Amino acid sequence: MADPKAKAAKPAKPAAAGAAKPRKTGKPTPAAKAAAAGAGAAKAKPPRRTARPRAPAPSRPPLPEPSGDAPLHELSRDGLSVLLYVALLPDETRALVKELGLSVPGFRTDALSDVERCDVLADEVRAAPATRARVLDVLRKEFGGMPLPETPLGPRDADDLLAVGSSDHGLALALWRVLADPAPAVRERALPLLEQLAKEYYGPAPEGAGPRGAEAKAPSPEQEAAAAAARVQALEKSLERAEQQVESVRRKGEEQREKLQEWLKEARARAAQAVDEAARARESADAAGRARERAEAALAAAQATDAAAEAARQRASARELEGRVAALDAKLARQAAREAELETALREARAAAQAAPAGPPAPAGGEADEPEDAPASWLMPVYTREFYDSLAGWDRRIQRAAFKQAALLAQDHRHPSLRAIPLEGLPGYYRVRVATDVRLLYRRGERQNEIEILSLIDREDLDRFVRQAKTRQ
Known part of the structure; x- marks a missing residue:
């Protein structure tokens, strides 16, 4: 029987012979291939590509202060007031107003509504920004601190956070997002909250019982009674919280309705006042127009009267001047007649002196013409x-x-x-x-x-x- 190793070795020969044939036909060696590749690279060398500048990495948004300090004074009056109205309870706003010593002239502080107290607090924070620390202290006490203090927020992140927070199903949306995260460590963060919710809504698990859904022995009547009592107590607490929330919402709704009614009354009063002022303005304008017409008529009459009076004065002055001229003419005529009389008397005196015989000098004729003494009453x-x-x-x-x-x-x-x-x-x-x-x-x-x-x-x-x-x- 033939050896199988020898049979298996036979077919290997042609393969070895075929492998040796290329060397006989002059196939280039690896050294020759490298030389040929170097010669080709030296013959046509491609141009180098210039490095493109890398885009700067997006900057990470800064983190807020761990204390949660927020520039509340930069908000508008209505914006800050509605934030306080949503975030604080009526007792908390009442305590803040009393602590800061705020008041409204003409109104008692304890008689102000929750909306009015929020307006007063908003005015105080805007006027004195340092007082916002009191408001933030109440928020920390109520909520335990600012949420997400170590998570940077961009504009889109802020929009998503506000959308979740303003929704009625914010907790469900937040749990959905955490449970859908690919990281197991992130998903595990939702388990304690789910356990707490289960205790609140379903009551605590009996002592010694395993997780819900696991196979366990049937609880004893005492355990069932304790679980039922705990569940009833939890439900009572939930009912009490719900009633408090409903009462708070009702009070806030009533206060909002009262405030809207007051705004409506004020708007109607302002509209009526504007109508009255417009009517008074029209009456004043009409009265001013009539007064102007009367003044213009009086001015025209006065100008006509003044012209007539001036003409009368000018005529009187002309008559007076004519009288003075006539008096001066008469005086001049009298002076001329007196001068003629004196000349006649002088000629007659000279003629009488020449005709009179010479004799002893006559006494001074001036003695007879001497004026008599003035009486004592003469001035x-x-x-x-x-x-x-x-x-x-x-x-x-x-x-x-x-x-x-x-x-x-x-x-x-x-x-x-x-x-x-x-x-x-x-x-x-x-x-x-x-x-x-x-x-x-x-x-x-x-x-x-x-x-x-x-x-x-x-x-x-x-x-x-x-x-x-x-x-x-």
Whole structure:
């Protein structure tokens, strides 16, 4: 029997012979291949590629302060007030208002609603940013601290967190996300919370019992009674918390409704006030227009009256000037007649002197023409510039009577026909009647033998003259 090893070795020969044939036909060696590859690389060397700049890694959002300090004062008044309304209970807002010593003028602090207290706290935090620490202390005490203090948040993360928190199913969504995480360590973080929820909703497990769902012996009646009592107690607590939450929601809803009603009343009152103010403004505008029309009419009438008065004054001035010119002409004629009389008398005296015989010298003719002595009551009249100015506008009859009364005053200021009356409020000033409504004013001069003739005025102007004289004094 043939050896099987020899049979197996036979077919290996052709393979060995076939492997040796390529060397005989001149197949290049590995060294030759390397030389040929080097020659090809030297013949056509590809260009080097320039390195592209790497994009900067996105910066990690900064972490918040571990204490949870937040710039609450940067919020608007309504935004901060609604945050406090959602986060704090009514007793907590009442305690904060009392602790900070806040008050609203005209209202009792204990009578304020929860919404009004939140508004007062929001105003205080915005006015004094340091007081936000009191609010944050209450939040830490109530919630145990700020959530996710070591987790950076981007804008999308913040949107997701707010969406979960504002949902009625926030806890379920949060558990769903944690249980769906690929990391087992992250998924295990949900188990303690689920156990706690099971205890709260289903009651604690009996002592010595395994996890729920595991096969266990039937509990004894005592264990069932204890479990039922614990479950009843847990349900009572849950019911009490639910009732408290419902009562809080009800109170907040009532306060919100009252606040909306107050806002509506205020808006209606402001609208009614705006309508009244608009009506008053229209009435005021109409009254102002009518007053302007009356003023324009009065101005036109006054301008017409002033023009007529000015024309009357100009005519009176023209008549006065004509009278003065006529008086000056008459005076000039009298002076010419007097001059002619004197020249005639002079010629007659010269002729009589030539015709008279010579004799002893006659006594001085001047002795017969000597003026008689002035009486003791005579005073020298001093006519002031004001007196001459006051003569303008009066006719010649009044002017002549004024000079006559002035001459009589100089002759005897105590003459009974003068009826001199002192002016009230001006010591030393007197008035004399010239005509029915015309008075001559005078006063005794600084020297005893003088009398100053002051003015010729209408009787109705006496008070004005007294006021002006007092002002000059």
